[in-house]
Amino acid sequence: MGISSRLSSARGALRAVAPSRPSDRPHWAARIEDVKNAVVGRALRRMHWEPRLQPFHGLGSGHRVRVLARVLYASPGTPADFHDQPVHDMRTMAVRGWRNFAGQVVPHRPVQVLLGDEQFTVPADRAGIVDAELEVALPPGTHQAVLWTDPGNEVTADITVVPDGTAVGLVSDIDDTVMVTWLPRPLLAFWNAFVVHQSSRQVVPGMPMLYQRLAREHPAMPVVYLSTGAWNVFPVLKRFLYRNGYPDGPLLLTDWGPTHTGFFRSGPDHKHRALAYLAEAFPGIRWILVGDDGQHDPSIYDEFARQHPDRVDTVLIRRLTEPEQLLAHGSRRPLATFPHGPGGPSTVTAPDGHGLLFALQRLGRIGRGPQEADEAGRRVA
Numbered sequence: 001m002g003i004s005s006r007l008s009s010a011r012g013a014l015r016a017v018a019p020s021r022p023s024d025r026p027h028w029a030a031r032i033e034d035v036k037n038a039v040v041g042r043a044l045r046r047m048h049w050e051p052r053l054q055p056f057h058g059l060g061s062g063h064r065v066r067v068l069a070r071v072l073y074a075s076p077g078t079p080a081d082f083h084d085q086p087v088h089d090m091r092t093m094a095v096r097g098w099r100n101f102a103g104q105v106v107p108h109r110p111v112q113v114l115l116g117d118e119q120f121t122v123p124a125d126r127a128g129i130v131d132a133e134l135e136v137a138l139p140p141g142t143h144q145a146v147l148w149t150d151p152g153n154e155v156t157a158d159i160t161v162v163p164d165g166t167a168v169g170l171v172s173d174i175d176d177t178v179m180v181t182w183l184p185r186p187l188l189a190f191w192n193a194f195v196v197h198q199s200s201r202q203v204v205p206g207m208p209m210l211y212q213r214l215a216r217e218h219p220a221m222p223v224v225y226l227s228t229g230a231w232n233v234f235p236v237l238k239r240f241l242y243r244n245g246y247p248d249g250p251l252l253l254t255d256w257g258p259t260h261t262g263f264f265r266s267g268p269d270h271k272h273r274a275l276a277y278l279a280e281a282f283p284g285i286r287w288i289l290v291g292d293d294g295q296h297d298p299s300i301y302d303e304f305a306r307q308h309p310d311r312v313d314t315v316l317i318r319r320l321t322e323p324e325q326l327l328a329h330g331s332r333r334p335l336a337t338f339p340h341g342p343g344g345p346s347t348v349t350a351p352d353g354h355g356l357l358f359a360l361q362r363l364g365r366i367g368r369g370p371q372e373a374d375e376a377g378r379r380v381a
Contacts, residue, residue, distance in 0.1 A: 052074035067133075070130065111130050115143070171288070173226060178225075222249060223249030275300070316349075
């Protein structure tokens, strides 16, 4: 059935609403950003620019899914699916990096979502982000939600529905865990926005193989990439993961702009909220948590493990080298260590994916393949 006929026959109602604004006065930076968005938005509309949607990869269970997207202005004649191209389209992905940071968001725009046979209306937030949980019955697997702001600008967003009864899931940090850029953290936004060639970022040795082995060990395992990176770099990160053989999965990123309480959003708070969402949305899953010791991952994972001891399977921490520690936070020593005591989850540390895989094999968490143990043993030292 075509999109147009599905739209006409879809049924449903408003099932998700944006969080209400706090009663106290917003932070001055947020007020300035709101004025800027209003002024620029009016100017673009006078030039006949139109809203366009950038879809993100969503996830959910068989009865409730999370739909993610961003609403941006686009010049007249821009195809509706400009942001909705295959991840392997190298030219499209190369263009998008800087355009995503230069784009103007459309705050509070109502967005229509067609998923299955149900239609929903959800609003974008003040940063143009659509982040809505919708109650809809879907079978396990990958589905496509249809999103639009006006007839004719429909795009599709992938939705991964996790099968009921899934026992294990994987949550992975990105920067310094699966990817190394060899730049100080303050420059990562610029790097990801303007430098888009494959040679500009390096894969952490052995991490794609580790994730593939975990996926084979747990065939129904959902893979969620959790990062403090901005939604602006979603296409760049998606392309990197695809090109280097990482399992496909949703990315939970954040908006770097001002909030009602501060100039920038808190990265650790974003990760705490995302982990709490996963624990609530998938109560039967025990998570393998993967991060690095260059920032706050060990303490964040420890707090989650203490709050939800039955939701953590294993914690895997990549140990950064001294130069990487310097770039991450300005010191040669790790910023944080995993502080939990006896009775906490199994914690494995190693300098790369080969060492982590070998350690998991020694613990009996992954079957040992031919010659893998010898190779990993040389790397873990």
